[in-house]
Amino acid sequence: MKLLIINPNSSPSVTARIDAAAQAARLPHESITTICAEGAPELIVTPEDALIAEKAVTQTLANWSKPIDGIILASFGDTGLAVVRKQCNVPVVGIAQSAYAMASVIGTRMSIVSFSPAMAYALRKTAESYGYGANLVAMHMVEDAHWDDPGAIQDELADELLKLCRLSAHEDKVHSIVLGGGPLAGLAARLQPNVSVPVIDGTTAAIATLRVALMAHPSSKMDALNLRA
Template identity: 50%
Template sequence: MRLLIVNPNTSAGVTRRIADAAAAVARPGDRFTTRPAAFGPELIVTAEDGAEAARGVIETIRRAGETPDGIILASFGDTGAEEVRKAWPDIPVIGIAEAAFAAARRIGGPFSIVTFAPEVAPPLREKAIQHGAGDALLRVAALEDPLQGDPADVAETLFAPLAALCATCARDGARSIVLGGGPLAGLASRIAPECPVPVIDGTQEAIAQLRARVAGTPADPTTRRYPA
């Protein structure tokens, strides 16, 4: 399966994290190409950031060359999804928020979103509502301090408090946890042993769901990676 994975942020470090998360679930014969937006913000926070990033995403896809089997938009704003689907209507497109919330719905019951900074929490809640998962959302749990430094460092420097926050959400009744934000790509597998409920990685979910779509089979996270 040939996938083009576009990080709508321009952070090289976050793009590497996304590429590593994708590689961790690759199968023999898969070819995943991961690229940042051609231009735009290093981290998308505001609507203005998102609009500029969407233009950068379109330019990245235009420069890609060959036609992939699918396109993944690896930000939790699903940034550029509408524009990409309009420009390339014959290519399956999925955003990592869309994929993650679909997984949470299939697992069933209430879920929480865990993220790394308070400024990104409100857009995550809005995205859950947009994707029809708002009624099941218990809370968006964010670390208290605003983001400082390179977003690519978040997963390493804040691993312990993020893992603790996931465990707290599980104790409060969440049946699954969505890790919110491209900088957290690849972190779910590390947190999972410390959390009693499934921890969902949007990038890896998007790959699984595109794989199922290309193969013409239903995606089922409850049997694929998430134990009952």
């Protein structure tokens, strides 16, 4: 299985975080390549950021020339998902869609923990758009956080994010917690030993989702010649 992960923002350090999480989840027979969308914002926070990033994602994919079996879009807005699904003929999943779906399998009550209140509206909107609004019983954001490098967010805020996860597990009575935001890729595994309910990583969830999709449609494959017009 050859997977392509596209980070819809242009941060090399966030892309490295996503790739590290993906490689940790990779099985021996799988090949995973992670790239960022050239020309996209460094971090996707506003609707304007998302529009720019969507165009960058589609152009980046159009320039891709190697065979792949599936695509993951690694932002929690699932930026460009609908457009990319029309653009190619292999399974395409977003990390938000995959994370929320996994949470719904675990139980009916989930929360989202993320690194900035500026993310809250988009995270809730995405969850609701996939039909998981009723499952989302709480959201917890780190207040007044500042960073210079988006890729350093999870290291700088790990203690605060852990406190919020533990708070949600205890007070919200959730069945699972979704870590919202591409910069948090891979952090769930580090927090999990100290949290009493499953902490879901979007990248890992997306890889698992694609495995199932490719088992159902093993003949799917895309190369530079069969992108849809």
